[in-house]
Amino acid sequence: MMNVSQTIETEEEFLTCLRIKLYHPQQSFKGLFGLLPVGNKTKHAADDPLRLGRDAQTCTFALIDARVSRKQLALHAYRTPQSPDMLFTIQNLSQRGQLRVNSSALGYLERTDLPDKALIRFGEYEMLIVRESGEAKASFQVEFEVLAVPPSRESCTCVPSLAPVMDTGSCVMNSFPAQGRALGPLENDEPSHLVAFEARTNSV
Template sequence: MEVSQTVETEELMTCLQIQLYHPQQASRALYCMLPLDTRHKHQAEDPMRLGRDAQACTFALADPRVSRKQLSLQAYRTSNSPDIIFSVQNLSQKNFFRSRHWVRVTVNGSELGFLERAELPDKALIRFGEYEMLIRRENGEARGSFEVEFGVLAVPPSREMGMPSMVPVVDTGSDLSTNDIPPLMSHGPMEMDEIIMYCASFID
């Protein structure tokens, strides 16, 4: 049986394996809008956004505490490598306030400010709020597209990578421990200036 010489060989696509952990994930309700354990093809030129807004983002988390647009993953190439590599960009202007601390987006322990980018190694740990997101990259040959596969981890990936547990970063010069201040997270994340004005009203 002769094989046609005109048939193109199917190229193996690069795959991003994104595994999530959250301490309140027992029911998996937080992930109800994610296509878990299924590979999805994504065009390499299009940023892949993650947030709570299913219309503005490629993939969404069912969590009002997550920003409308939280993160963006972008594929790109360099002149000295044939592989597709990825960067992550923080799209959130909002900060999480928990236990008198600010919790910001970190990539392998380094803070990522609003609109800042960081190149992702083959294995990276991204944390925001109480979420831990472990990303692994499997290299492929295709250049125009890649695959994404979401999964859920039973234990925090920071434990596997030997990193400290989620410890919020202190970023306040005043003591906000008074019991008279109601929780700031009741309506989801707040902008920085909104939180400052909110706290100032109680100090006055």
């Protein structure tokens, strides 16, 4: 007869996994993803929201970027009586800017169900989140990958909001307005020297 510990170990082999593919146009020389466990799977309790932002003390994962909000977004796991799958919602935690999920825009504290494949945009960041179903109920995994090209251009079929351009074969985000493509907002309490540093960097 299999004991409890063996049962748990067997179940944990089939964790739901969120594959998060990241891109930023200045990632190659600014070290934006230096605090992320890129290429390694990390395990997380399903009842604890996964937060991404600038503040490494309050967020599960942090980005090294003064233009990112202290708390940018959160992923919440949940289950329903109708499905055995672990599902997720995504919530905008930034008070200063919208979070775009495929063709939808979320304001502060607004949330929506996360599709099995979703393109997330805030500031100049693009995140392609792909959910792979598992059987474990108490935890899930996250795996980060940094892309060399924007996920919006990697595949014209990755999300419904992408449309091909006939002349070049590239993809354009028709559903994202200009303000969604602008640099992310600065928080009110941003240190002035960080703002000045960002300004000098962007002007180079």
